[in-house]
Amino acid sequence: MNIRENIKESLGNRILDWQEKFPRRVYFTVKKEDIVEITRILFKDLGLRFVIASATHTPQGFEILYHFSYDKSGEIYSARVFLDDKKNPQIDSIAPLFPGAEWIEREMWEMLGIQFLGHPNLKRLLLADDWPEGNFPLRHKEG
Amino acid sequence: MSHNVIVPIGPYHPLLEEPELFQLHVEGEKVVDIDIIIGYSHRGIEQLAETKHLDQVPFLVERICGICSSSHPYTYVLAVEDILGGEKAVVPERALYIRTIIDELQRIHSHLLWLGLAGHFIGYNTVWMWAWKYREPVLDMFEMITGNRNNYAMFKVGGVRRDIKDEDVPVLKKALDELVPALDLFRGAVMDDPVIQARLKNVGILTKQQCIDWCVVGPTARASGVNIDVRRDEPYGAVDRLDWKVIIEKDGDVYAKTIVRILEMYESVRMIRQCLDKMPQGEIDAKVADIPAGEGIGRVEAPRGECFHYIKTDGTNRPVRLKVRAPSFMNVASDKVGAVGGTISDATITLAAVDPCYCCTERVAVINKPDNRKIMNGWDLIKMSQEKTNKIKEEMKK
Numbered sequence: 001m002n003i004r005e006n007i008k009e010s011l012g013n014r015i016l017d018w019q020e021k022f023p024r025r026v027y028f029t030v031k032k033e034d035i036v037e038i039t040r041i042l043f044k045d046l047g048l049r050f051v052i053a054s055a056t057h058t059p060q061g062f063e064i065l066y067h068f069s070y071d072k073s074g075e076i077y078s079a080r081v082f083l084d085d086k087k088n089p090q091i092d093s094i095a096p097l098f099p100g101a102e103w104i105e106r107e108m109w110e111m112l113g114i115q116f117l118g119h120p121n122l123k124r125l126l127l128a129d130d131w132p133e134g135n136f137p138l139r140h141k142e143g
Numbered sequence: 144m145s146h147n148v149i150v151p152i153g154p155y156h157p158l159l160e161e162p163e164l165f166q167l168h169v170e171g172e173k174v175v176d177i178d179i180i181i182g183y184s185h186r187g188i189e190q191l192a193e194t195k196h197l198d199q200v201p202f203l204v205e206r207i208c209g210i211c212s213s214s215h216p217y218t219y220v221l222a223v224e225d226i227l228g229g230e231k232a233v234v235p236e237r238a239l240y241i242r243t244i245i246d247e248l249q250r251i252h253s254h255l256l257w258l259g260l261a262g263h264f265i266g267y268n269t270v271w272m273w274a275w276k277y278r279e280p281v282l283d284m285f286e287m288i289t290g291n292r293n294n295y296a297m298f299k300v301g302g303v304r305r306d307i308k309d310e311d312v313p314v315l316k317k318a319l320d321e322l323v324p325a326l327d328l329f330r331g332a333v334m335d336d337p338v339i340q341a342r343l344k345n346v347g348i349l350t351k352q353q354c355i356d357w358c359v360v361g362p363t364a365r366a367s368g369v370n371i372d373v374r375r376d377e378p379y380g381a382v383d384r385l386d387w388k389v390i391i392e393k394d395g396d397v398y399a400k401t402i403v404r405i406l407e408m409y410e411s412v413r414m415i416r417q418c419l420d421k422m423p424q425g426e427i428d429a430k431v432a433d434i435p436a437g438e439g440i441g442r443v444e445a446p447r448g449e450c451f452h453y454i455k456t457d458g459t460n461r462p463v464r465l466k467v468r469a470p471s472f473m474n475v476a477s478d479k480v481g482a483v484g485g486t487i488s489d490a491t492i493t494l495a496a497v498d499p500c501y502c503c504t505e506r507v508a509v510i511n512k513p514d515n516r517k518i519m520n521g522w523d524l525i526k527m528s529q530e531k532t533n534k535i536k537e538e539m540k541k
Contacts, residue, residue, distance in 0.1 A: 021437075021438075022225060022228070022229060023229075024377060025225065025439075025440055027438070049355070049358060049371070050358045051358070051442075051449070051451055051468065052451055052453075052466070052468040052472075054453045054464070054466035056455060056463070056464040065453065067440070067451070067453065069376075069449075071370075071371045071376045072376070073376075074373075074376040074377030074378075075377075076440055076442075078440070098355075098356045098357075098358070099356055099357055099476070099479070100356060100357045100358030100359075100473060100476070101358075102476070103472065103476050104468075104472075124182070125181065125182060126181065126182035126185040127182060127185070128182070137187060137190055138189065138190055
């Protein structure tokens with residue numbers, strides 16, 4: 001069984017939407033409550049490598065893409081999560097699963113103000129200590 | 144004797160291109176914990192990219208790093224071409240070869256730079272001077288092809304901006320031929336010297352499992368037996384048409400990382416030679432006009448590992464979001480395991496071994512709390528590392 005079918009079967013009905021945009025690029029949407037379990041399956045069970053997560057401020061709220069790479073076939077599987085709370089978005093942290101996710105969650109927290117619940121060390125990574133509280137540089141201006 | 148001793152390394156050093164602050168918590172000589180504080184050179188480039196025209200972004204991301212300055216524009220154009228159906232579908236054949244030549248030349252110059260600094264840190268200043276001496280002809284090749292020694296401005300969506308002139312090809316080949324004996328010199332110097340082996344072997348070990356957990360990439364991962372290389376896993380440019388191999392070592396120590404980088408330079412020379420031979424004549428630019436709405440991912444094996452860009456467009460001429468992940472973002476974090484357990488005199492080379500756009504050893508202060516307070520500067524730490532090498536040399540003479 002190739003990795004694509006394996007992922008589909010392992011994640012089952014947690015996948016809300018599956019898009020194969022290009023031969024080596026798969027984007028799929030999941031519920032934010034499932035992200036820790038999905039990361040565990042992809043990272044620990046199926047052996048995908050966590051590349052990075054990218055968060056975007058959208059008119060509906062926030063969207064986070066967790067990019068996983070399967071290096072044997074050169075494919076990237078990106079799990080998409082929507083956060084519809086426009087003021088105080090929250091999601092469970094995946095950093096307790098493996099330390100490689102700690103920094104990027106700190107970055108998304110300071111840049112976009114997304115709370116990562118259960119993060120072991122949620123403090124600023126890149127911004128200066130005297131940067132004003134509550135000012136998130138990657139949030140788009142309203143309107 | 145339990146002292147609460149913190150050794151801060153960084154954030155600035157005139158040799159180094161990136162400021163970072165490492166705070167080593169030490170008990171006697173032994174490093175027991177490490178805090179890594181970054182952000183000193185955060186310039187808000189991701190946010191700035193959202194205000195630029197899609198054709199201006201390559202010039203912006205080229206300035207993220209002056210050492211691997213072609214990796215970011217290359218990754219960016221790959222991400223945009225991903226929206227258009229992939230690099231191979233868009234870019235003319237000749238441009239693919241030129242892209243690979245630039246990419247591999249950059250790997251050689253970056254690895255030579257690293258080798259020189261690593262030599263300096265362990266007290267081999269001859270290696271430092273030689274490595275940088277032989278790096279010069281590589282920069283001359285860059286100047287010949289692109290007009291610049293750094294920040295080459297070669298990449299654009301759909302192709303490259305400058306062609307390689309036919310009369311330059313023999314000159315480039317000759318320069319490569321002259322580079323190989325220099326590489327032999329370094330390979331011999333590192334592999335045959337018992338003192339270098341004593342300083343680098345079993346130092347700063349990252350196990351394979353640690354590499355996976357910290358998601359490290361590039362030579363840092365390959366030195367620990369993690370078999371990843373974007374050039375092979377998801378080929379870009381002309382690499383899939385060339386004969387070359389991925390260098391893997393098993394031990395995960397600083398020595399293995401050094402060997403991986405030295406051997407990779409040989410592969411890069413082979414790849415460039417083949418490119419110069421096989422490069423077909425033809426167009427170098429597909430003249431892409433419009434970028435539709437969509438999202439794309441590009442990745443390139445930069446000298447330090449996988450460089451990753453994610454771009455989202457909405458059909459206008461500006462990106463909605465550009466996420467940049469440089470390889471050091473993952474690799475530097477792994478210093479937390481690499482340096483802990485070692486000694487202070489090994490910390491310099493361990494932190495440097497991931498090639499983090501360098502560990503910054505200028506304003507080093509050793510502070511003993513609470514009783515006394517002693518300040519060391521960066522040179523003291525490098526000196527300490529160099530003295531250790533001398534001590535080993537003396538012992539070996541006996």
